[in-house]
Amino acid sequence: MKRIFVLLILFVLWAPSAAAQLQIYSDQQLAQDEKRYSERFQFLLQKGLLDFMTPDERRALQGVFIRHWTRGESPIAFFASVIDGTPVVTAPLESLKFIEDLSVAYAWRYQNRYSLEPMDEYLGMLKQQEAANPQGGPAPDPMTALGVPPGIWQQDQRVDDLSLRFRNTAWAFILAHELGHLRFGHTEEEASPEEIQRQEEVADAFAVDLLGRSGTIPMGMILWFQATAGYMKNRSDFASDAAYFEWMRGTAEHPVNGRRLRNLAAMLHQQAGAEYDPNNAEILRFIAERLAAIGETVENPEMQLLLKRCVGLRRLEDLRRLEDRPCY
Numbered sequence: 001m002k003r004i005f006v007l008l009i010l011f012v013l014w015a016p017s018a019a020a021q022l023q024i025y026s027d028q029q030l031a032q033d034e035k036r037y038s039e040r041f042q043f044l045l046q047k048g049l050l051d052f053m054t055p056d057e058r059r060a061l062q063g064v065f066i067r068h069w070t071r072g073e074s075p076i077a078f079f080a081s082v083i084d085g086t087p088v089v090t091a092p093l094e095s096l097k098f099i100e101d102l103s104v105a106y107a108w109r110y111q112n113r114y115s116l117e118p119m120d121e122y123l124g125m126l127k128q129q130e131a132a133n134p135q136g137g138p139a140p141d142p143m144t145a146l147g148v149p150p151g152i153w154q155q156d157q158r159v160d161d162l163s164l165r166f167r168n169t170a171w172a173f174i175l176a177h178e179l180g181h182l183r184f185g186h187t188e189e190e191a192s193p194e195e196i197q198r199q200e201e202v203a204d205a206f207a208v209d210l211l212g213r214s215g216t217i218p219m220g221m222i223l224w225f226q227a228t229a230g231y232m233k234n235r236s237d238f239a240s241d242a243a244y245f246e247w248m249r250g251t252a253e254h255p256v257n258g259r260r261l262r263n264l265a266a267m268l269h270q271q272a273g274a275e276y277d278p279n280n281a282e283i284l285r286f287i288a289e290r291l292a293a294i295g296e297t298v299e300n301p302e303m304q305l306l307l308k309r310c311v312g313l314r315r316l317e318d319l320r321r322l323e324d325r326p327c328y
Contacts, residue, residue, distance in 0.1 A: 022139050024094060029097070030093040030094055031093075038068055040168075041171065064089065064179065064182065065088050065089075066175075068093050069092045069093070072095055074231065078090065078092070078095060080181040080182045089179065091174070101141055103164075104142075107163035109322075111156070115323050115324045119230075121307070123226075128311060140316065145316065147319065147322075166219055169217065172216055173221050176210045177204060177206070186199040200255065208264065208267045217284065218287060219283070222287055225291060229294050258298055258299040260295070261294055266288075269284070
């Protein structure tokens with residue numbers, strides 16, 4: 001009881017400040033989902049991940065606590081920390097709901113062979129809104145912005161099945177990644193940016209290996225890295241290669257760059273080579289190829305500038321279209 005009380009105090013003391021930030025959902029919306037998300041994450045931790053860890057890994061993560069702030073610094077904010085000796089993974093409710101809604105939107109569009117262009121354009125709009133509106137404020141949620149019919153997961157079993165695969169495995173990868181940071185002690189605030197970037201790759205490797213042990217096919221990694229690549233800074237946000245690489249060396253603490261995505265793709269190809277089920281092996285190779293393609297896009301400033309131009313020309317209602325449409 002004493003430990004729970006201490007954690008509750010820490011939750012209050014370490015809650016994010018009231019600084020302005022992009023808001024996609026109301027507090028009421030997030031509160032409605034808190035119990036469901038908390039239960040799902042506990043299940044993922046206990047049955048999806050801890051059960052497949054080695055004794056050394058479980059000892060390193062003994063007493064791990066998952067807290068759900070209402071919001072983080074962005075719609076894709078997750079992080080690990082150690083507070084008073086307790087390993088903590090922070091998974092904000094808004095970030096969890098954002099991934100869930102993106103999963104439904106992607107599944108609906110994919111299953112019906114609708115254009116997927118609006119997915120990237122939506123992320124670009126959010127990114128530009130954050131840059132253009134430092135005071136924060138409301139932004140459209142993925143389901144509304146992308147024209148997804150309300151309750152479609154209840155009406156179309158195909159959409160429900162695929163969206164759950166995306167959501168559950170995206171959450172599983174994110175949680176395993178943050179547990180990797182805790183497993184290897186990546187919580188030193190004084191670490192250099194270069195070391196922090198190396199730690200991201202180590203945590204990725206831990207997550208991919210752990211999901212492989214559990215038999216999880218991480219389809220959600222595609223959606224997660226598409227979202228982070230679309231929302232986070234890239235080469236096109238800088239005036240020169242020198243400025244971009246200086247940012248990479250200096251302040252990019254959680255980089256989504258070509259090197260990281262190529263490493264992930266190589267790990268998944270290796271898993272596919274050891275997979276006894278040919279269907280699973282084929283899916284793992286598909287995920288690897290998609291991650292590598294996202295990495296190429298991230299490293300190609302011309303493609304990023306084209307997307308920026310398209311985002312600038314689109315109106316919010318254009319995101320509801322069902323067909324590809326070039327932007328001139």
